[in-house]
Amino acid sequence: MLGRMYDTQVCSIARSLEQVGERWSLLIVRDALFAGVTRFGDFQHNLGIATNVLSSRLESFVAAGVMKRRGSADYVLTEKGRALAVALIALTEWGDEWASPVEPPILYRHTACDGAVHAVAACESCGPVPPDEVAVRLGPGMPADYVASRRRGAAVA
Secondary structure, eight states: TTTTTTTTTOOHHHHHHHHHSSTTTTHHHHHHHOOOOOOOHHHHHHHOOOOOHHHHHHHHHHHHSSEEEETTTEEEOOOOHTTTHHHHHHHHHHHHHTTSSSSOOOOOOHHHHHHBOOOOEEETEEEEOOOOGGGOOOOOOHHHHHEEEEHHHOOEE
């Protein structure tokens, strides 16, 4: 969707944005995940998106394996698409906290018990972790030459 803009990035965030980072993309996934929308016309009606843009987004989702076509006008999320739920919940919570002038317009609830659902950074040993306690370590997929070419931020006094 974003073309080849992130070719030089060795980053899973950049790779994710290539598939779902376009302006309308996560709203389409939101409607599919949480409102059960599958029909082309329903996406178009609910979002007010131009049909040519919607068609392009849906076809790119199919090509990326985020959605699959069912019949002539239905698009359903695949496991890969449904896995975006946690990211959408995290964006919702961030928007409720930092971008909304009103109380949250929607709440995520667990269908089994009606408990509140939150996206939380969690340590496998300690449980929930505040953002300032999350550190980054290089993973096995990080090329040494990429690391060598990067500049680091100035030290904070």
